[in-house]
Amino acid sequence: MAFSGNDCVIDFENVGLRYGLGPEILQDVSFSLAPGSFHFLIGPSGAGKSSLLKLMYLALKPSRGLITLFNRDIATTPRVDLPALRRRVGVVFQEFKLLRHLSAFDNVALPLRVAGISESDIRKHVAELLSWVGLQDHMRARPPTLSGGQQQRVAIARAVIAQPKILLADEPTGNVDDKMALRLIHLFEELNKLGTTVVIATHSELLVKRLGYPSMTLEDGRLTIKEGALEE
Amino acid sequence: MFARRTDLPLDRDTLSQFLPWLIAFMVYLASLALAGILIFGAMADRWNAGVSDTLTVQIAPAGNGESPAALDRRAKAALDLLRKTDGVALAEPVEEARILALLEPWLGPLGSAEDLPLPRLIDVQVGPGSDIDIKDLARRLDVVSPGATVDDNGVWLDRFVRLLRTVEAVAFLVLALIGSVTVGTVVFTTRTGLSIHQDAIEVLHLIGAQDAYIARQFASRAFSLGLKGGLIGLGLAAPTLFGIGWLAERMRSNLLPDEGLGGAQWLILALLPVAVAGIAMVTARLTVLRNLRRML
Numbered sequence: 001m002a003f004s005g006n007d008c009v010i011d012f013e014n015v016g017l018r019y020g021l022g023p024e025i026l027q028d029v030s031f032s033l034a035p036g037s038f039h040f041l042i043g044p045s046g047a048g049k050s051s052l053l054k055l056m057y058l059a060l061k062p063s064r065g066l067i068t069l070f071n072r073d074i075a076t077t078p079r080v081d082l083p084a085l086r087r088r089v090g091v092v093f094q095e096f097k098l099l100r101h102l103s104a105f106d107n108v109a110l111p112l113r114v115a116g117i118s119e120s121d122i123r124k125h126v127a128e129l130l131s132w133v134g135l136q137d138h139m140r141a142r143p144p145t146l147s148g149g150q151q152q153r154v155a156i157a158r159a160v161i162a163q164p165k166i167l168l169a170d171e172p173t174g175n176v177d178d179k180m181a182l183r184l185i186h187l188f189e190e191l192n193k194l195g196t197t198v199v200i201a202t203h204s205e206l207l208v209k210r211l212g213y214p215s216m217t218l219e220d221g222r223l224t225i226k227e228g229a230l231e232e
Numbered sequence: 233m234f235a236r237r238t239d240l241p242l243d244r245d246t247l248s249q250f251l252p253w254l255i256a257f258m259v260y261l262a263s264l265a266l267a268g269i270l271i272f273g274a275m276a277d278r279w280n281a282g283v284s285d286t287l288t289v290q291i292a293p294a295g296n297g298e299s300p301a302a303l304d305r306r307a308k309a310a311l312d313l314l315r316k317t318d319g320v321a322l323a324e325p326v327e328e329a330r331i332l333a334l335l336e337p338w339l340g341p342l343g344s345a346e347d348l349p350l351p352r353l354i355d356v357q358v359g360p361g362s363d364i365d366i367k368d369l370a371r372r373l374d375v376v377s378p379g380a381t382v383d384d385n386g387v388w389l390d391r392f393v394r395l396l397r398t399v400e401a402v403a404f405l406v407l408a409l410i411g412s413v414t415v416g417t418v419v420f421t422t423r424t425g426l427s428i429h430q431d432a433i434e435v436l437h438l439i440g441a442q443d444a445y446i447a448r449q450f451a452s453r454a455f456s457l458g459l460k461g462g463l464i465g466l467g468l469a470a471p472t473l474f475g476i477g478w479l480a481e482r483m484r485s486n487l488l489p490d491e492g493l494g495g496a497q498w499l500i501l502a503l504l505p506v507a508v509a510g511i512a513m514v515t516a517r518l519t520v521l522r523n524l525r526r527m528l
Binding site for chain 2: 082086087091102110114158
């Protein structure tokens with residue numbers, strides 16, 4: 001998908017990534033994502049899906065190439081401006097990364113608190129979203145007391161609470177049953193309809209085929225993009 | 233600031249639970265050092281201002297059984313000469329009762345000086361800006377009162393004040409060392425906290441928290457721990473200082489100066505916990521900001 005200049009939210013140009021002195025695990029990755037697009041990121045284990053997502057949510061610097069996020073060249077953007085860019089990117093981490101000592105409510109509230117939103121607004125929005133993901137009875141529960149699926153829903157709620165412009169999710173449906181998986185995907189679709197660009201990394205080809213969104217396939221560190229739905 | 237909700241469980245760090253006690257120990261030592269600085273500084277200033285421009289002339293009894301009347305005559309001659317000398321603002325004989333009081337710490341209570349060959353002493357106040365040639369004065373005194381000696385109080389006072397200033401400087405050095413150790417302790421504790429909470433900090437970082445947002449949590453915690461430790465330290469130091477003051481009061485004699493902690497000096501000591509808490513807060517903040525700069 002080729003976009004130029006101001007009409008893409010993420011742009012990768014010949015991006016390569018290596019850890020230390022090891023081999024390049026991502027090679028010449030180039031793509032652009034339009035505002036409001038929806039993509040699946042697929043590929044075998046170890047293909048570099050998580051690494052690609054990390055580059056997209058600014059957890060890693062590329063070894064080479066150019067990354068542009070919201071029309072800002074990341075390499076030349078002052079460090080002090082990066083948090084504001086990160087706040088526009090919601091992330092569902094594969095291992096959830098919930099803060100164990102905080103309640104489900106406080107975990108979900110984190111993005112709003114770091115953005116300086118008032119506590120009254122936080123109370124209203126967080127409670128609403130937690131109810132939506134079926135955790136209205138677990139708001140004060142801490143992550144260790146929640147099941148894997150419940151933790152995943154908390155992680156997803158945290159990723160979407162601030163209505164990010166980009167939503168990146170690493171295996172977001174891996175720990176929930178099919179019914180909840182579809183419900184969560186529906187949440188992503190609702191956000192997407194509101195203009196959020198969504199990228200979901202998944203192993204589930206069934207999910208990709210069923211929903212029919214374009215897919216980005218990583219194999220041996222190289223990325224190919226298929227605009228149409230995968231064939232059944 | 234103190235009641236601020238924190239995203240990091242800093243209150244559960246084992247090491248940070250020891251920080252108030254370490255700071256309490258430092259503040260305890262710092263209080264003693266600071267009290268020393270305040271007392272010695274005031275003492276040096278007072279003595280310097282009080283007796284720096286004074287001389288003492290001593291007319292000792294001659295070894296041949298000189299009668300008190302003859303000694304008095306020599307003292308009178310010396311007094312007359314001193315009062316006529318340019319630059320002398322005041323010359324007054326020291327009363328016998330005061331001389332006996334000066335000797336009391338060594339010889340015990342003395343009723344009179346009949347059995348003691350006490351010298352006659354004359355206190356001399358040099359006029360402001362006057363520069364008296366001590367050797368010339370001593371020579372002239374020796375003519376009218378053979379054996380009279382001149383003690384320039386400025387000389388021994390200079391030495392004494394220099395000693396006090398040295399002690400004061402050492403106390404400052406001790407205070408600086410205590411400050412350095414406190415800063416080092418806070419740096420170490422903060423770094424340990426950063427290491428323990430690395431995962432949580434990474435999450436905050438990735439969801440868009442500014443470095444200052446994270447640093448504020450460490451700084452607030454360091455301030456409250458520093459204040460707590462500071463108050464404990466000062467609470468322990470106060471009885472010690474009162475105890476030292478009480479002992480000094482009991483031992484008071486002409487050898488020991490009449491110097492103690494006044495209201496203003498206690499106020500300065502009372503500010504020590506706040507100052508230490510402030511140092512801990514700034515140190516923690518700078519340590520966190522410096523460490524976070526390593527992240528993307």
